Amino acid sequence: xxxxxxxxxxxxxxxxxxxxxxxxxxxxxxxxxxxxxxxxxxxxxxxxxxxxxxxxxxxxxxxxxxxxxxxxxxxxxxxxxxxxxxxxxxxxxxxxxxxxxxxxxxxxxxxxxx
Amino acid sequence: xxxxxxxxxxxxxxxxxxxxxxxxxxxxxxxxxxxxxxxxxxxxxxxxxxxxxxxxxxxxxxxxxxxxxxxxxxxxxxxxxxxxxxxxxxxxxxxxxxxxxxxxxxxxxxxxx
Numbered sequence: 001x002x003x004x005x006x007x008x009x010x011x012x013x014x015x016x017x018x019x020x021x022x023x024x025x026x027x028x029x030x031x032x033x034x035x036x037x038x039x040x041x042x043x044x045x046x047x048x049x050x051x052x053x054x055x056x057x058x059x060x061x062x063x064x065x066x067x068x069x070x071x072x073x074x075x076x077x078x079x080x081x082x083x084x085x086x087x088x089x090x091x092x093x094x095x096x097x098x099x100x101x102x103x104x105x106x107x108x109x110x111x112x113x114x
Numbered sequence: 115x116x117x118x119x120x121x122x123x124x125x126x127x128x129x130x131x132x133x134x135x136x137x138x139x140x141x142x143x144x145x146x147x148x149x150x151x152x153x154x155x156x157x158x159x160x161x162x163x164x165x166x167x168x169x170x171x172x173x174x175x176x177x178x179x180x181x182x183x184x185x186x187x188x189x190x191x192x193x194x195x196x197x198x199x200x201x202x203x204x205x206x207x208x209x210x211x212x213x214x215x216x217x218x219x220x221x222x223x224x225x226x227x
Contacts, residue, residue, distance in 0.1 A: 093215075093216075100162065101149070107155045
């Protein structure tokens with residue numbers, strides 16, 4: 001079945017540091033890939049997405065590129081802020097945009113220190 | 115305007131009780147979902163409904179029963195609550211054919227004592 005693997009953390013960085021959170025996936029079809037963010041006490045918010053190979057999703061300074069050859073979708077940000085502290089989830093949808101549920105990684109807890 | 119809303123936000127109850135969580139979306143989406151997030155933050159799909167019809171029913175105890183009165187609402191009923199049901203439950207919605215992205219509600223933290 002489908003699966004998503006990501007570093008679990010916690011990942012602790014200083015403000016303005018470069019961020020990479022690795023994500024790799026296994027899927028039978030051609031999935032869409034997502035990064036969601038969960039701030040403390042809140043629900044999940046879509047951060048960015050990519051629907052086909054070589055697509056780059058970007059939002060709020062975060063980027064991730066859909067790499068089919070390495071089955072990866074690593075999240076990057078050039079300069080993190082304290083407000084980026086949250087749990088980040090990599091996810092895939094293998095249903096061609098249908099009614100399938102998302103398959104999530106276990107989440108990476110990111111802590112940014114001033 | 116809230117896109118996906120859930121009530122209640124917190125629910126504390128005793129073992130053996132029956133409880134319900136309500137979800138509503140005003141996005142006009144055809145598909146709604148319930149997810150369970152455990153204490154380690156792991157998220158797993160429980161149910162998926164497309165236009166009031168059950169599409170996915172993962173390995174969930176039959177004490178859990180989703181009910182969709184219309185395509186904007188998907189409620190979750192839980193009978194005979196157990197300690198292991200304690201978790202955060204998220205409702206989500208999506209529009210098929212829109213790339214698979216889902217929009218999540220704020221979650222309901224269920225604590226069974």
